[in-house]
Amino acid sequence: MSSSESVKSLTELVQQPCPAIETSKDGKPQESSEPPVSESQSTTPLPLSGHSALSIQELVAVSPELDTYGITKRVKEVLTDNNLGQRLFGETILGLTQGSVSDLLARPKPWHKLSLKGREPFVRMQLWLNDPNNVEKLMDMKRMEKKAYMKRRHSSVSDSQPCEPSSVGIDYSQGASPQPQHQLKKPRVVLAPEEKEALKRAYQQKPYPSPKTIEELATQLNLKTSTVINWFHNYRSRIRRELFIEEIQAGSQSQAGSSDSPSARSSRAVHSSEGDSCDGVDTEGPPEGKQSGLEVDEYSNATTKSQGGQAESAFEVGEEVPQDARSSEKTESFHLGMESLEDTDDEGRLKAPRQSSPPGSQSSGETLETMPNSATEEDASTSAASTSILTGESSFKSKESSEKILSVPSTSSTLAAGSQKANSIQSLFSFSEVASSKNTRDNTLRKKKAANLNNIIHRLEKAASREEPVEWEF
């Protein structure tokens, strides 16, 4: 019964552009003339109480499309203007930790790409922005926190505080920790730059590595399998996200007005809307150059660029590529160069802080043990690649080349079926940047896009296994 009505009012509440805050510089074009729906029921701060959570979810369910980018922008303004931190805001208003808030504010995903759960924080933020007392409330919280802190400092008694989890063992050896026996702490794996590089390279060749491949990678990098798996998951989704924000920014700029329903891509067959951009093609971004055209013509760009890819061909043909590049066979082994780490040695790190020692034996390490400087000094030309993934492998500018290798070498074996078509598709994209010798640094962006493209290709291939893919038009 009340549903329809309450829903409506709630919706309006959410939509409201936040009249209170004076920070609204840009001001939204749409001003709701409706006086605030004094529905009150408070602003339900957090799930703490428990009785409010529900309403939020309902709200999310009926919420109109929100401008996530705009919301985060305003939130950031308000927070900085009032010297309020993300931690406080996150914990108090969103019920999230500082890190999550930071991430959310820095890289909001477009509304239409968010799940119900993912929309929740944005609805909360909007609600908060609409609350005339938002800042004050937070300030109060801040004060209270400070007070509590001070109190604690002066008297360590603290009756209402369990005194944290510290205590306990008091003195641990801390230094040696000879045997891995205290799993309670888990050191938190920190991948070395070289390891990340190797993984990225592996990703570019195979965004979705098979279990077997993952095993190999793990072994060769001396990482736990789960770490490799997690890394791929995280990398994939983070790359995807990077593109999202581009999408948002680009969108908000060029085509502002118009109907507010950017979402609905409504692609006939593909709901996945992965299409979010096949634009991936590099957008040549001069370092920090502010210029850049935020046009949406990237597509044209893409096409143009793609054809320039012949340079790549040279690469393909070049036998430089250590063996199997084109004839891999069963043992798909890739070669990820460790990339010379500049001059500075490198040896040391090998023993990263993690103690990866799978239960039981294992020790397949063998060759890769400590390969860094040892072999490969420069022989590379031939032998090297054969086995270890991490070998220095410096046969040639691996850096650049490998970065845009995207051409899944042979591998016809794996995806047999749709592979062929996929190949053609790939050819369409073959980027290949010719000389990028200039700013070799910072191709990160390009790299990411390329990676994403590969990702997309992979999906297409998968989807293609069903029917004739030839239709794709980009």
Added chain:
DNA sequence: TCCAAGTCAATATG
């Protein structure tokens, strides 16, 4: 099972 999306929480950086 795999994957993606959200998060957490440790740690890096500023």
Added chain:
DNA sequence: CATATTGACTTGGA
């Protein structure tokens, strides 16, 4: 101190 990054975990969908 604050904010940013990132490996791992959780949840929910095929």
